[in-house]
Amino acid sequence: MTSLTSLASSRTPADLLRTSATAVWIFLVVATVTSWALGTDHAFVDNTTAASVVVLLLAFVKVRFVGLYFMELKDAPLPLRALIEAWCLIVCALTVGFFLAG
Amino acid sequence: MTSDVIDAPASPATAPGKKRRIPGEEGTWIFIFGDMCVFAVFFCVYLSARMADPAGFAHDQAELNQNFGAINTVLLLVSSLLVVLATRAVHSPALKRHAPRLLAGAWLCGAGFLGIKALEYAEKVHHGITPQTSDFFMYYFVLTGLHAFHLVLGLAMLTVLIRFASKPEMSRGQFIFFEGGACFWHMVDLLWLVLFPLIFLVR
Numbered sequence: 253m254t255s256l257t258s259l260a261s262s263r264t265p266a267d268l269l270r271t272s273a274t275a276v277w278i279f280l281v282v283a284t285v286t287s288w289a290l291g292t293d294h295a296f297v298d299n300t301t302a303a304s305v306v307v308l309l310l311a312f313v314k315v316r317f318v319g320l321y322f323m324e325l326k327d328a329p330l331p332l333r334a335l336i337e338a339w340c341l342i343v344c345a346l347t348v349g350f351f352l353a354g
Numbered sequence: 355m356t357s358d359v360i361d362a363p364a365s366p367a368t369a370p371g372k373k374r375r376i377p378g379e380e381g382t383w384i385f386i387f388g389d390m391c392v393f394a395v396f397f398c399v400y401l402s403a404r405m406a407d408p409a410g411f412a413h414d415q416a417e418l419n420q421n422f423g424a425i426n427t428v429l430l431l432v433s434s435l436l437v438v439l440a441t442r443a444v445h446s447p448a449l450k451r452h453a454p455r456l457l458a459g460a461w462l463c464g465a466g467f468l469g470i471k472a473l474e475y476a477e478k479v480h481h482g483i484t485p486q487t488s489d490f491f492m493y494y495f496v497l498t499g500l501h502a503f504h505l506v507l508g509l510a511m512l513t514v515l516i517r518f519a520s521k522p523e524m525s526r527g528q529f530i531f532f533e534g535g536a537c538f539w540h541m542v543d544l545l546w547l548v549l550f551p552l553i554f555l556v557r
Contacts, residue, residue, distance in 0.1 A: 263448050268439045277435045280547075281428060288424040291555025304556040311551045315544050322438050322540045324377045324533075332376060335387055343394045347548075350401035351556060354408050 276321040283310050305348060312344035378534025386541050389504070393545050396500075397552060400493045407489060412557060414490035417483065422474045423554040426467045430543040433463035437512075437536050444519055444532060453519035460539070461512045464505055471502055494553055501542070501549055508542040511535045 287310050290303040319336035320326040326333070376383070404411045440456035443449045478484075478491075485495040515535045518528045 265449060265452055267446075268442045268449060268452070271438070271442065273435070273438045277431065277438075280431050284424065284427045284431065287551055287555060288420060288427075291551060291557065292420050300557045307551045307555050311548050314547045318434065318540055318544045318547065322434050322543075323537045327374055328376055329374045332383060335383075339387070339390055339394070343397065343548075346394070347397050347401060347552065350398055350405065354401065354405035 273321045276317045280314050280317060283314055286310065301352075304351065308348050308351060309344065312340050312347075316340045378537050379530055382534035382537060386537060389541065390545070393548075396497055397548060400497065400552065403489055403493060410488060411490045414488050414494075415554070415557065417478075417481070418494070418554050419474065419477070420554050422470055423550045426470050427546060427550050429463045429467045429470070430546050433460040433467075434540055434543040436460040436463070437539050440515070440519065441533065441536050444524065444529070450519070454516050457512055457516045457519055461509060461516070464509050464512065464539075464542075467505060468502060468509075471498065497549060497553065501545055504542050504545065508539045511538055 287307045290307050316336065319340070320333075323336075325336050436456045436459045440453040440460070443453040443456060475495075483491055485492045512535070515532055518524055518532055521528070524532065
Protein backbone atom coordinates (compact mmCIF):
# COMPACT_ATOMS: atom_id res chain seq x y z
CA MET A 253 0.00 0.00 0.00
CA THR A 254 1.26 3.44 -0.85
CA SER A 255 -0.06 6.86 0.03
CA LEU A 256 0.23 10.22 -1.70
CA THR A 257 3.57 10.63 0.07
CA SER A 258 5.25 7.99 -2.10
CA LEU A 259 3.55 8.86 -5.39
CA ALA A 260 6.38 11.11 -6.50
CA SER A 261 8.45 7.99 -7.22
CA SER A 262 5.62 6.10 -8.98
CA ARG A 263 6.49 5.05 -12.50
CA THR A 264 3.83 2.69 -13.90
CA PRO A 265 0.02 3.06 -14.04
CA ALA A 266 -0.23 -0.05 -11.82
CA ASP A 267 1.37 2.01 -9.03
CA LEU A 268 -1.82 4.09 -8.96
CA LEU A 269 -3.77 1.01 -7.82
CA ARG A 270 -1.42 0.32 -4.90
CA THR A 271 -3.58 2.13 -2.37
CA SER A 272 -6.01 1.15 0.36
CA ALA A 273 -8.74 2.81 -1.76
CA THR A 274 -8.50 -0.13 -4.22
CA ALA A 275 -9.19 -2.68 -1.45
CA VAL A 276 -12.05 -0.47 -0.23
CA TRP A 277 -13.47 -0.35 -3.76
CA ILE A 278 -13.52 -4.17 -3.98
CA PHE A 279 -15.37 -4.27 -0.65
CA LEU A 280 -17.87 -1.65 -1.93
CA VAL A 281 -18.67 -3.72 -5.03
CA VAL A 282 -19.06 -6.95 -3.01
CA ALA A 283 -21.28 -5.10 -0.50
CA THR A 284 -23.40 -3.72 -3.37
CA VAL A 285 -23.97 -7.19 -4.84
CA THR A 286 -24.78 -8.53 -1.35
CA SER A 287 -27.28 -5.70 -0.76
CA TRP A 288 -28.88 -6.28 -4.16
CA ALA A 289 -29.29 -10.02 -3.34
CA LEU A 290 -30.74 -9.21 0.10
CA GLY A 291 -33.12 -6.60 -1.33
CA THR A 292 -34.44 -8.84 -4.10
CA ASP A 293 -35.56 -12.46 -4.07
CA HIS A 294 -32.07 -13.79 -4.67
CA ALA A 295 -31.01 -14.12 -1.02
CA PHE A 296 -31.50 -17.08 1.31
CA VAL A 297 -33.03 -14.81 3.94
CA ASP A 298 -36.76 -15.19 4.63
CA ASN A 299 -37.03 -12.33 7.10
CA THR A 300 -37.28 -9.24 4.87
CA THR A 301 -37.15 -6.86 7.85
CA ALA A 302 -33.84 -8.31 9.06
CA ALA A 303 -32.51 -8.32 5.47
CA SER A 304 -33.53 -4.66 5.05
CA VAL A 305 -31.80 -3.61 8.29
CA VAL A 306 -28.61 -5.35 7.11
CA VAL A 307 -28.93 -3.53 3.74
CA LEU A 308 -29.25 -0.17 5.52
CA LEU A 309 -26.33 -0.87 7.87
CA LEU A 310 -24.19 -1.94 4.88
CA ALA A 311 -25.13 1.29 3.08
CA PHE A 312 -23.76 3.44 5.88
CA VAL A 313 -20.60 1.34 6.22
CA LYS A 314 -20.11 1.98 2.49
CA VAL A 315 -20.72 5.71 2.93
CA ARG A 316 -18.15 5.83 5.75
CA PHE A 317 -15.56 4.08 3.59
CA VAL A 318 -16.20 6.46 0.66
CA GLY A 319 -15.76 9.39 3.04
CA LEU A 320 -12.61 8.09 4.69
CA TYR A 321 -10.77 6.55 1.75
CA PHE A 322 -12.10 8.21 -1.43
CA MET A 323 -12.61 11.71 -0.03
CA GLU A 324 -9.43 11.19 2.03
CA LEU A 325 -11.10 12.31 5.26
CA LYS A 326 -9.12 9.54 7.00
CA ASP A 327 -6.16 11.94 6.99
CA ALA A 328 -8.21 15.13 7.48
CA PRO A 329 -8.09 17.25 10.66
CA LEU A 330 -10.09 15.56 13.42
CA PRO A 331 -13.11 17.95 13.37
CA LEU A 332 -13.65 17.22 9.66
CA ARG A 333 -13.21 13.48 10.18
CA ALA A 334 -15.61 13.67 13.13
CA LEU A 335 -18.23 15.25 10.83
CA ILE A 336 -18.34 12.26 8.46
CA GLU A 337 -18.32 9.78 11.37
CA ALA A 338 -21.16 11.71 13.09
CA TRP A 339 -23.18 11.98 9.86
CA CYS A 340 -22.90 8.21 9.29
CA LEU A 341 -23.84 7.35 12.89
CA ILE A 342 -26.74 9.80 13.26
CA VAL A 343 -28.28 9.31 9.80
CA CYS A 344 -27.88 5.51 10.08
CA ALA A 345 -29.61 5.51 13.49
CA LEU A 346 -32.40 7.74 12.16
CA THR A 347 -33.07 5.74 9.00
CA VAL A 348 -32.97 2.34 10.77
CA GLY A 349 -35.19 3.80 13.52
CA PHE A 350 -37.74 5.23 11.06
CA PHE A 351 -37.68 1.99 9.08
CA LEU A 352 -38.32 -0.22 12.11
CA ALA A 353 -41.02 2.14 13.38
CA GLY A 354 -42.85 1.76 10.04
CA MET B 355 4.83 32.70 -13.77
CA THR B 356 6.52 29.66 -12.27
CA SER B 357 6.51 30.80 -8.65
CA ASP B 358 2.91 29.72 -8.08
CA VAL B 359 3.18 26.52 -10.10
CA ILE B 360 3.88 23.39 -8.10
CA ASP B 361 3.90 19.65 -8.71
CA ALA B 362 1.73 18.81 -5.72
CA PRO B 363 -0.02 20.65 -2.89
CA ALA B 364 1.69 20.81 0.49
CA SER B 365 4.67 18.88 -0.97
CA PRO B 366 3.49 15.52 0.38
CA ALA B 367 6.81 13.89 -0.49
CA THR B 368 8.50 15.96 2.18
CA ALA B 369 5.70 15.88 4.75
CA PRO B 370 6.90 14.35 8.01
CA GLY B 371 4.85 11.29 8.92
CA LYS B 372 1.06 11.52 8.57
CA LYS B 373 0.34 15.21 8.37
CA ARG B 374 -3.39 15.89 8.62
CA ARG B 375 -4.74 18.13 5.86
CA ILE B 376 -8.06 19.26 4.42
CA PRO B 377 -8.70 17.91 0.89
CA GLY B 378 -9.83 20.88 -1.24
CA GLU B 379 -11.02 24.17 0.23
CA GLU B 380 -12.77 24.55 3.58
CA GLY B 381 -15.78 26.13 1.84
CA THR B 382 -16.18 23.01 -0.31
CA TRP B 383 -16.79 20.99 2.86
CA ILE B 384 -19.45 23.38 4.12
CA PHE B 385 -21.26 22.86 0.81
CA ILE B 386 -20.73 19.07 0.79
CA PHE B 387 -21.87 18.51 4.39
CA GLY B 388 -24.73 20.99 3.92
CA ASP B 389 -25.94 19.00 0.93
CA MET B 390 -25.51 15.72 2.81
CA CYS B 391 -27.62 17.08 5.69
CA VAL B 392 -30.38 18.20 3.29
CA PHE B 393 -30.46 14.68 1.82
CA ALA B 394 -30.46 13.19 5.35
CA VAL B 395 -33.68 15.15 5.99
CA PHE B 396 -35.13 13.81 2.71
CA PHE B 397 -34.29 10.22 3.79
CA CYS B 398 -36.23 10.74 7.03
CA VAL B 399 -39.16 12.47 5.29
CA TYR B 400 -39.37 9.57 2.82
CA LEU B 401 -39.33 6.97 5.61
CA SER B 402 -41.93 8.86 7.66
CA ALA B 403 -44.21 8.96 4.57
CA ARG B 404 -43.63 5.21 4.23
CA MET B 405 -44.75 4.76 7.85
CA ALA B 406 -48.09 6.32 6.95
CA ASP B 407 -48.74 3.87 4.08
CA PRO B 408 -46.42 0.82 4.27
CA ALA B 409 -48.66 -1.38 2.09
CA GLY B 410 -48.94 1.26 -0.66
CA PHE B 411 -45.19 1.89 -0.66
CA ALA B 412 -44.44 -1.87 -0.80
CA HIS B 413 -46.89 -2.31 -3.70
CA ASP B 414 -45.38 0.57 -5.71
CA GLN B 415 -41.79 -0.37 -4.87
CA ALA B 416 -42.40 -3.79 -6.48
CA GLU B 417 -42.80 -1.91 -9.79
CA LEU B 418 -39.18 -0.74 -9.67
CA ASN B 419 -36.38 -2.51 -11.49
CA GLN B 420 -33.68 -3.17 -8.87
CA ASN B 421 -31.26 -4.29 -11.57
CA PHE B 422 -31.15 -0.75 -13.02
CA GLY B 423 -30.34 0.63 -9.56
CA ALA B 424 -27.64 -1.97 -8.94
CA ILE B 425 -25.97 -1.39 -12.32
CA ASN B 426 -26.03 2.36 -11.66
CA THR B 427 -24.41 1.81 -8.24
CA VAL B 428 -21.57 -0.15 -9.84
CA LEU B 429 -21.18 2.55 -12.53
CA LEU B 430 -20.80 5.24 -9.86
CA LEU B 431 -18.37 3.09 -7.85
CA VAL B 432 -16.21 2.57 -10.95
CA SER B 433 -16.32 6.31 -11.67
CA SER B 434 -15.32 7.11 -8.07
CA LEU B 435 -12.35 4.73 -8.25
CA LEU B 436 -11.27 6.35 -11.54
CA VAL B 437 -11.44 9.79 -9.87
CA VAL B 438 -9.33 8.47 -6.95
CA LEU B 439 -6.76 7.13 -9.42
CA ALA B 440 -6.78 10.44 -11.36
CA THR B 441 -6.23 12.37 -8.11
CA ARG B 442 -3.25 10.11 -7.37
CA ALA B 443 -2.01 10.50 -10.94
CA VAL B 444 -1.87 14.32 -10.78
CA HIS B 445 0.44 13.99 -7.75
CA SER B 446 2.96 11.95 -9.76
CA PRO B 447 5.01 13.70 -12.46
CA ALA B 448 5.51 10.37 -14.28
CA LEU B 449 1.84 9.40 -14.23
CA LYS B 450 0.12 12.78 -14.60
CA ARG B 451 -0.51 12.18 -18.31
CA HIS B 452 -2.95 9.35 -17.40
CA ALA B 453 -5.19 11.66 -15.33
CA PRO B 454 -7.31 13.11 -18.22
CA ARG B 455 -8.11 9.63 -19.55
CA LEU B 456 -9.04 8.36 -16.07
CA LEU B 457 -11.33 11.36 -15.58
CA ALA B 458 -12.86 10.86 -19.03
CA GLY B 459 -13.63 7.26 -18.00
CA ALA B 460 -15.31 8.56 -14.84
CA TRP B 461 -17.31 11.05 -16.93
CA LEU B 462 -18.50 8.25 -19.23
CA CYS B 463 -19.61 6.16 -16.24
CA GLY B 464 -21.57 9.17 -14.95
CA ALA B 465 -23.15 9.67 -18.38
CA GLY B 466 -23.97 5.95 -18.42
CA PHE B 467 -25.76 6.41 -15.08
CA LEU B 468 -27.87 9.20 -16.58
CA GLY B 469 -28.61 7.06 -19.66
CA ILE B 470 -29.88 4.19 -17.50
CA LYS B 471 -31.85 6.64 -15.36
CA ALA B 472 -33.50 8.04 -18.51
CA LEU B 473 -34.34 4.48 -19.60
CA GLU B 474 -35.81 3.80 -16.16
CA TYR B 475 -37.95 6.97 -16.24
CA ALA B 476 -39.09 6.21 -19.82
CA GLU B 477 -40.13 2.71 -18.74
CA LYS B 478 -42.19 4.14 -15.88
CA VAL B 479 -43.88 6.77 -18.06
CA HIS B 480 -44.59 4.09 -20.68
CA HIS B 481 -46.48 2.16 -17.99
CA GLY B 482 -48.43 5.30 -17.07
CA ILE B 483 -46.42 5.93 -13.89
CA THR B 484 -45.72 9.60 -13.10
CA PRO B 485 -45.02 11.61 -9.90
CA GLN B 486 -48.80 12.06 -9.60
CA THR B 487 -49.41 8.30 -9.49
CA SER B 488 -48.82 7.94 -5.73
CA ASP B 489 -46.83 9.28 -2.77
CA PHE B 490 -44.18 6.62 -3.34
CA PHE B 491 -43.64 7.60 -6.97
CA MET B 492 -43.64 11.29 -6.06
CA TYR B 493 -40.74 10.62 -3.69
CA TYR B 494 -39.11 8.26 -6.19
CA PHE B 495 -39.08 10.88 -8.98
CA VAL B 496 -38.17 13.83 -6.72
CA LEU B 497 -35.32 12.10 -4.83
CA THR B 498 -33.78 10.34 -7.83
CA GLY B 499 -34.31 13.47 -9.95
CA LEU B 500 -32.58 15.66 -7.38
CA HIS B 501 -29.71 13.20 -7.27
CA ALA B 502 -29.54 13.16 -11.08
CA PHE B 503 -29.33 16.98 -11.00
CA HIS B 504 -26.30 16.70 -8.68
CA LEU B 505 -24.82 14.17 -11.08
CA VAL B 506 -25.17 16.61 -14.00
CA LEU B 507 -23.35 19.24 -11.88
CA GLY B 508 -20.72 16.59 -11.13
CA LEU B 509 -20.25 15.89 -14.85
CA ALA B 510 -19.70 19.62 -15.45
CA MET B 511 -17.16 19.57 -12.59
CA LEU B 512 -15.37 16.56 -14.10
CA THR B 513 -15.12 18.44 -17.40
CA VAL B 514 -13.29 21.26 -15.60
CA LEU B 515 -11.02 18.72 -13.86
CA ILE B 516 -10.17 17.13 -17.23
CA ARG B 517 -9.12 20.58 -18.51
CA PHE B 518 -6.96 21.17 -15.42
CA ALA B 519 -5.39 17.71 -15.63
CA SER B 520 -4.55 18.29 -19.31
CA LYS B 521 -2.41 21.34 -18.48
CA PRO B 522 1.35 20.79 -18.44
CA GLU B 523 1.39 22.12 -14.87
CA MET B 524 -1.28 22.98 -12.34
CA SER B 525 -1.14 25.90 -9.94
CA ARG B 526 -1.66 25.38 -6.21
CA GLY B 527 -5.16 26.89 -6.54
CA GLN B 528 -6.00 24.49 -9.35
CA PHE B 529 -4.76 21.53 -7.26
CA ILE B 530 -7.00 22.58 -4.40
CA PHE B 531 -9.97 23.03 -6.77
CA PHE B 532 -9.18 19.61 -8.27
CA GLU B 533 -9.34 17.94 -4.85
CA GLY B 534 -12.60 19.73 -3.97
CA GLY B 535 -14.15 18.77 -7.32
CA ALA B 536 -13.12 15.14 -6.82
CA CYS B 537 -14.75 15.18 -3.35
CA PHE B 538 -17.96 16.61 -4.85
CA TRP B 539 -18.05 13.67 -7.27
CA HIS B 540 -17.54 11.23 -4.39
CA MET B 541 -20.47 12.93 -2.59
CA VAL B 542 -22.71 12.23 -5.61
CA ASP B 543 -21.64 8.56 -5.34
CA LEU B 544 -22.09 8.55 -1.55
CA LEU B 545 -25.68 9.90 -1.71
CA TRP B 546 -26.64 7.23 -4.23
CA LEU B 547 -25.19 4.55 -1.92
CA VAL B 548 -28.02 5.44 0.53
CA LEU B 549 -30.76 6.34 -1.99
CA PHE B 550 -30.49 3.04 -3.87
CA PRO B 551 -31.13 0.75 -0.87
CA LEU B 552 -33.63 3.16 0.66
CA ILE B 553 -35.88 3.43 -2.40
CA PHE B 554 -35.18 0.20 -4.27
CA LEU B 555 -34.20 -2.46 -1.73
CA VAL B 556 -35.54 -1.84 1.76
CA ARG B 557 -38.86 -3.72 2.11
